[in-house]
Amino acid sequence: MKNQRTIAGALWLGVIGLCATGCHRADKAHTLPNEIPTPPRITFTGTSEGWPPRPQGRTNEVEVPYTLRQGALTDARTVELRQAALQNAQVRAAVGERFAFITAAEVEPDKQSPQAVVAATHIRLTFFSYSNNVAVQVLMQAREVEKVERREGYQPPEGAEEIKAAIELARRDPRLREVVQNMQATAILTYVQQDRPGYGHRVLHVSFSAPNDDVPRYFALVDLTEQKVLVAGTPAGEKGGIR
Secondary structure (H helix, E strand, O other): OHHHHHHHHHHHHHHHHHHHHHHHHHHHHOOOOOOOOOOOOOOEOOHHHOOOOOEOOOOOOOOOOOOOOOOOOOHHHHHHHHHHHOOOHHHHHHHOOOEEEEEEEEEOOOOOOOOOOOOOOEEEEEEEEOOOOEEEEEEEEOOEEEEEEEEOOOOOOOOHHHHHHHHHHHHHOOOOHHHHOOOEEEEEEOOEOOOOOOOOOOEEEEEEEOOOOOOOOEEEEEEOOOOEEEEEEOHHHOOOOEO
């Protein structure tokens, strides 16, 4: 009997609580505005005030100091690791005489390993060997090479060195030399179909445009494996087979 009274009391308290919550919500509903408030309009600074853009009219701006994590992959450390890797005989044999450095990236430790947190960070360097027409990845710990791997058929994203080299080759091409020297240029890795020149090679699509152009005026397909321009001209003359 005592247990029944306890259960009944608990249920009664629950009902009272639900009623109180419902009444509270009903009271809140009456305090809502009749119209949806208009959000404030936010404008940003222009390029003359530095990059990146920041909200105008900002106040209480405080610069928060930070320190790099020990062993973080900086530009300076990337250069150091690249130089150390290229002193290794196995790496030199894999990349050959003609190659480009693509990128460096930290390798996440195995989260299942209890030593993952305290283990030294591994860095993976990616090269593309034009001599052997293959991507090469080098796994490093500190300044020591742990593994060198040829990645047959793998096409990593274009590297900064490759973009620069492809644009320079395109600018020197007789079909473009006189018309693109004062134009801005971009380059991106592209795929060449099997029946086209450059198939299976490292080919970049270079576009040239004037500062206010919405579309490129000239283009070139540059085969970095063979160090030559395959096709050059205006986009209207570009044929199919490239994607």
